[in-house]
Amino acid sequence: MCRHFAYVGPPKPLGELLVRPPHSLYVQSWAPRHQRYGTVNADGFGVGWHADGDPLPARYRRSGPVWGDLSFADLARVVRSGTVLAAVRDATLPGADGEAAAAPFAYGPWLFSHNGAVAGWPDSLAVPARSLPADELLGLEARCDSALVWALLLHRLRAGDEPPQALADTVAEVAAAAPGSRLNLLVTDGTTITATAWGDTLWYLALPGGDGTVVASEPYDDDPRWRRVPDRTLLTASRTDVSLTPLKEPEAARRARPDDVKEPTA
Template sequence: MCRHLGYLGPGRPLHDLVYAGEHSMERQSYAPRMTQGNLLNADGFGVGWYQAGEAFRFRRAQPVWTDTSFREVARAVSAPCAVVAIRSATTGFPVDESCAQPFRAGTRLFSHNGKVGGFAGVETKLRELAGELGEVPDARAPVDSALLFAIAARYWREGTSLAGGLAATVEAVEALTGLQAGALNLLASDGTSLAATVRGDSLFVRAQPDALWIASEPVDSDPAWQPVPDGSLVAADLASGVRIRPL
């Protein structure tokens, strides 16, 4: 499966979020420890971050360890909030930059680690649930994750909270698929908070005095990393800390 990470705290170089730590996101792209079913996350990567309230992105359809230009640029860019994603493409979906995450809609960034079970049989219903894709250009990407993003974006447009939109998306998709084999591990940010679901894979959180982290796998050996039970919803912001509840 893919791997993703969310960070919220003092401005931090993007280089630290991707390359720092003995089990960095870069290392997880070729040597993940907890992923199910694959040993490589080499089908693309992306980083989304915030500056002055605006969301920016860098995405590529190549392994993160091969992009020496981004490694250099990442040293020069710092952000107080970011989402990092590395991709292992599900069979049947293309390796294309449009499929690399995080996806973006306004100030919201979104990443999906996993797959939609029985996608071919429910794609039409998912598109109906997503609504008008023209409002979310990234939702047109030829991959199941893009429709999950479109569904979450629809809930957000209707006024649902960041975490609530992810929970509603999981509930709606599972109702359509009948809980078929799949994984709905979602991560989102709006620049001031993070939210995530864990359904069918690993997830960890780390609460530091001035920073919050959510990640598929710990990026280092800090004992502050805590596992999140499968079937949970995570909401995190600097004012309230990390809150975890069942989906």
């Protein structure tokens, strides 16, 4: 399991968002407080951000743990952005993909992260994969479940679906094909954040005075204004507003749903 984070609001240094808080994403790479699957997020990390005047986001990704990258510490001190998406990747099976398997994945204005795992990977997604054009399959950045989930989502975005509909349909498709999957997805287009809570924790913090919105796998501090997103929920957020919509669950996914996530607590 991984941990991920998104912010939209007034420009802030990456370090203020990702490093400085007492339980920041940086700290969650070795000491997460709410992570139920896996313990150390050391198999890569990444951060993506949008800069004023450029429609395409920048990314910085590495295959090792974030705490061992001194260049990231320097970058986080000086880079500022009003839209940030970052993730640390759980220790996982050996593979040759390296930083290509580390979120965020990107295309056009979009940045994407998957916090979770596809049950029965890779066989379980053989049928959904066949729905993708050959060039989109061949263009996968990495041969991991998150990269294919991103390809399924991106196919819908490129066809013109808005992010909330694209995320909801992608989760439904993958959950039906691979019951028991954990599908906390997170995407931003530089203006809004769209996310799903599906099998693991997701929280949001509406900063006071319209100072932005944070969406994360777990709170980065003990501010009592953090709110838990119920499981099987779609979240959409701007810098001033957050809305939550229940997601319809395929029957196969409902039967395979673990008991420990049927009744999430706040």
